[in-house]
Structure formats: structure tokens, C-alpha cells
Amino acid sequence: MSVIEALQTSQDEITECKEPRLDLSGMKFQTKAIHAGIDPDPATGAIATPIHQSTTYQFKRMGEPGEFEYSRCGNPTRKALEDNLAALEGGVYSAALATGQGAQITLLNLFQQGDHIICGNDVYGGTIRMLNLLKKNAGIEVSFIPLTDVDRVRAEIRSNTRAIWIESPSNPLFNIVDLEAIAALARENDVISIVDNTLLTPYFQRPFQFGIDLVVHSATKYLSGHNDGLGGVIICRENKFVEDIAFTANALGAVLGAFDAWLILRGIKTLALRMREQQKSALKIANFLQSHSAVSRVYYPGLPDHPQYALIQKQTSGFGGMLSFELKDGIEKARKLVEGTELFYMTESFGGVESLIQHPQTMSHSSMSPEALAEAGITEKLVRVSVGLEDCDDLLADLERALDA
Numbered sequence: 001m002s003v004i005e006a007l008q009t010s011q012d013e014i015t016e017c018k019e020p021r022l023d024l025s026g027m028k029f030q031t032k033a034i035h036a037g038i039d040p041d042p043a044t045g046a047i048a049t050p051i052h053q054s055t056t057y058q059f060k061r062m063g064e065p066g067e068f069e070y071s072r073c074g075n076p077t078r079k080a081l082e083d084n085l086a087a088l089e090g091g092v093y094s095a096a097l098a099t100g101q102g103a104q105i106t107l108l109n110l111f112q113q114g115d116h117i118i119c120g121n122d123v124y125g126g127t128i129r130m131l132n133l134l135k136k137n138a139g140i141e142v143s144f145i146p147l148t149d150v151d152r153v154r155a156e157i158r159s160n161t162r163a164i165w166i167e168s169p170s171n172p173l174f175n176i177v178d179l180e181a182i183a184a185l186a187r188e189n190d191v192i193s194i195v196d197n198t199l200l201t202p203y204f205q206r207p208f209q210f211g212i213d214l215v216v217h218s219a220t221k222y223l224s225g226h227n228d229g230l231g232g233v234i235i236c237r238e239n240k241f242v243e244d245i246a247f248t249a250n251a252l253g254a255v256l257g258a259f260d261a262w263l264i265l266r267g268i269k270t271l272a273l274r275m276r277e278q279q280k281s282a283l284k285i286a287n288f289l290q291s292h293s294a295v296s297r298v299y300y301p302g303l304p305d306h307p308q309y310a311l312i313q314k315q316t317s318g319f320g321g322m323l324s325f326e327l328k329d330g331i332e333k334a335r336k337l338v339e340g341t342e343l344f345y346m347t348e349s350f351g352g353v354e355s356l357i358q359h360p361q362t363m364s365h366s367s368m369s370p371e372a373l374a375e376a377g378i379t380e381k382l383v384r385v386s387v388g389l390e391d392c393d394d395l396l397a398d399l400e401r402a403l404d405a
């Protein structure tokens, strides 16, 4: 057998193994998290997805590539992650990009000069910064408004409105947007609805169930889950946008590298367990903060006094592992707290196993103008925490000591 024939035979074998080994359609989230898109490696039998650190792939014949050709266009490790996330969100297609911002700019490339986008006024500061950049440099019109008010959103729709960008729960104030109502409004007006599902992940919230068109994530957060992998994803509910997104992801080239794809894929296997445990501790911490004399207000969707408690119970199966709170004594107390905790590291980001604390006004949301911060309600007294997987008693003791110092 010639080398070419041998290669041909082994590639035919690989092709034969491509049908998913398991029918996961009736199975539960945790089973899909471990198995969807992931089959044992046909070449070796390895059950852990290999890190395919190859930029390029051998063609079968002239003009006839195999499934993979060049890693910007497609990479087997990245593909396993993409298939896994499409299954977890209940979509038909997913593209994995280098960061959450990489996913956002790839998706926003669907729009052009003169298009109008409506975006929540309290979404991640980097999303606001990106949309403001597109407004300045690409002639895209953007309205930042509170999406909790459906009538206000309806009134903002213009003849050139092409998209509504939602983050629910929003960050850092955990406002909840009625996904079903906004998706219906978008559909009536031929507008694309997009949800940034980073905070709750598909374990707690699946926006496609409410008719949302596209989901984006910063996979850097809970999906990766260990504060060690950067990534972003776009997931499509229907085939309608698949071609454009796949084309744009390849054309812009901000794709996810194999090693980060592998880290995120590994993270997702324990997503459900981490989310459940982080939520349990977050609720305990929210209750503790609510009863602490230094705290004037706690923002956590799992507290019954959250203004949209009924809505979040309707559209999600959990509240997540993040919360924020205001301190009665203002910015000096906030500074003392974020600089005073030992287990909660003062950092940007969230969603990992290490607990984190930060001051949104000067950190994650510092790119927002003072007016935009005031309108969104992000005050200098506000502190945000991402609850990790340390023992909750130790986390409570750390916060209590720093608050009482």
C-alpha cells in the first residue's frame, strides 16, 4: 500500500467515526456537558480530547481537503468545544473566538453603517466601549437604554434598528430582562435579539427557549471556570445566521487557540457542579451582607426582595454566583473592603474557583462616562464579588473581618 493509499484508508476510518457515538437527545445537562461533541479520539482511543496544536492539515488529494484544512478555519479541539456549547445552549451552531470581546466584534460585524442597535445601559463596560467605538468609527447608531422597561424598548425601535443586545442578569447590578417579551418584540420588528449569557451560563438559563436569536459568552468566566483560559463564543438558534458567522469568524480571524479551547472544554465538564456550589455560597453571603450594619443594599437575584424575583424564577433555574452591594460609608469604606479581604482577591473578571472582589466604578466599568455610570446606577459605594469554591464559612469570615476592620 502506498503512503497516499495508507493515508486515505486512515482518513476514511476517521470519517466513519464522525457520527456521534451517543444519542444524547433525551439526556440531562450534566451528561451533555461531559459527552456532547466529544467522542474518544478515533486515532488513539483517548477519551480526553487531544489538544490539536497543528496549524495545518494534510489534504486527501489535490483540491480535496479533509474535515480540517487550516486551524483559523477549523481546529478539532475548538470544534469539540463548539459542538459541546451548541448542544448545551440548544442551538444549531457555535463559533469559538479568542475572547468574549473577540466573539462580540465578530458578531457585530453582521451590522453596517447606518444600522441601529439597542443595548442595555448596564451591560459589561467593555461591551459599551466596543459599541461606542463602532458608533464613532463605523457609523453604527447605538441607544443605551434600560431593557427592563419593554415599552421603552418598543419606543426606541426605528426603521433602521437591526439588533437588541441584552445582558441578563446585567452586570454589576443584576437587573433581569424579560427575554420572552423582548424576543417577541424583536421578531415583530424584524430585529435580531442577542443575549450575553455569561453570568448564568446554559446551566441556569437558556435564552433560545424564549426565542432569542443569538447567544454570546465570555467563556473566560464560568465556562472555563478556573481563572486560566480566555475565550468567547457565539451560538446560533437557527441556521439563518450560521453562514455569515462562520464566514466572519474565519475572515476576521480572532479565533480560539487549541489550548484555551481544551481548558474551556475541561472546565465545562464540572460547570453544573461549580455553578450549584457557587450559587449556594453566594446566597449565604447575600444573606450575611443584608444583615450587616455597614451595608445599605445587596443586589442578588436570589433574594426574594429583588425587584424582578418573579421574572427570574420564570426564566432561569438559578441565580448564579455573583452579587454586589453598596456600603453605607461610601468610597473609603469600599476601598478598605476591597483592599482588606485576603481570600477574595481584588481583581477584574469573575466565574472562577477563586473568589474575587472588585470596585466596578474604577475597575470593570471604568470605561463608562460619569453620566452613563450615574444613569446605570453604578455608584462609588458599589462593590462586586464573584463567589468561588472555597469553603463558605471561610469566605464569610474573610468578608466579616474586612468589613469590621
Ligand SMILES: Cc1ncc(COP(=O)(O)O)c(C=O)c1O
Pocket: 099, 100, 101, 102, 124, 126, 167, 171, 196, 198, 199, 217, 218, 219, 220, 230, 231, 232, 349
Ligand atoms: C458579561 C461579559 N461579557 C463579555 C465580556 C468580555 O469577555 P472577555 O474578557 O473574555 O473578552 C465580559 C468580561 O468581563 C463580561 O463580563
